[in-house]
Amino acid sequence: GQNIDQPTEMTATEGAIVQINCTYQTSGFNGLFWYQQHAGEAPTFLSYNVLDGLEEKGRFSSFLSRSKGYSYLLLKELQMKDSASYLCAPGSTLGRLYFGRGTQLTVWP
Amino acid sequence: SQTIHQWPATLVQPVGSPLSLECTVEGTSNPNLYWYRQAAGRGLQLLFYSVGIGQISSEVPQNLSASRPQDRQFILSSKKLLLSDSGFYLCAWSSLGQGAGNTIYFGEGSWLTVV
Numbered sequence: 001g002q003n004i005d006q007p008t009e010m011t012a013t014e015g016a017i018v019q020i021n022c023t024y025q026t027s028g029f030n031g032l033f034w035y036q037q038h039a040g041e042a043p044t045f046l047s048y049n050v051l052d053g054l055e056e057k058g059r060f061s062s063f064l065s066r067s068k069g070y071s072y073l074l075l076k077e078l079q080m081k082d083s084a085s086y087l088c089a090p091g092s093t094l095g096r097l098y099f100g101r102g103t104q105l106t107v108w109p
Numbered sequence: 110s111q112t113i114h115q116w117p118a119t120l121v122q123p124v125g126s127p128l129s130l131e132c133t134v135e136g137t138s139n140p141n142l143y144w145y146r147q148a149a150g151r152g153l154q155l156l157f158y159s160v161g162i163g164q165i166s167s168e169v170p171q172n173l174s175a176s177r178p179q180d181r182q183f184i185l186s187s188k189k190l191l192l193s194d195s196g197f198y199l200c201a202w203s204s205l206g207q208g209a210g211n212t213i214y215f216g217e218g219s220w221l222t223v224v
Contacts, residue, residue, distance in 0.1 A: 031211075042199055042215035043215055044215070048212060097143075097203075099153040
């Protein structure tokens with residue numbers, strides 16, 4: 001089974017930095033995925049962490065601590081277009097991918 | 110490059126009517142295929158998962174079914190829709206294997222409203 005917990009909503013202003021946390025419990029853990037979903041659209045892949053530590057990809061970074069069952073997504077230099085839902089998803093060796101309920105981020109001018 | 114398409118994009122169906130959503134993947138062989146549903150204000154729920162032709166795993170008991178008649182074709186069906194079946198249905202695929210190769214890529218989605 002799986003248990004995924006992330007905040008429901010967050011707000012920030014343009015140019016700021018925001019950190020979205022995710023804690024999880026899952027069977028057969030096989031890396032941690034983050035997806036972005038704009039309203040009315042399908043989710044798109046953002047990042048994948050399989051080892052502990054920070055992975056940086058432009059304005060977005062993702063961190064993983066496997067021993068703590070914890071990950072975060074860090075968004076820098078926020079832009080209005082970053083307003084979206086961010087989904088945390090622990091991968092499974094069973095091949096299935098289960099998603100958290102998502103964190104709705106609103107970026108204000 | 111790989112692409113995934115699903116249709117129809119939008120449909121309005123009466124309660125008790127049948128449903129058929131279709132999804133095809135191009136540019137890859139023997140993908141894992143998935144059907145997810147996202148009800149209004151809720152998270153993504155995994156409905157079905159397939160690792161090969163005719164191999165379907167159901168995650169949630171319900172009045173929906175899935176079939177995989179061909180390697181890159183995945184179909185979601187219902188004989189009689191319920192109001193609670195309304196939602197955003199997403200087909201997705203991933204490569205066989207572990208790690209980042211298991212990244213899931215989604216189709217455009219199908220909006221179903223049961224009235």
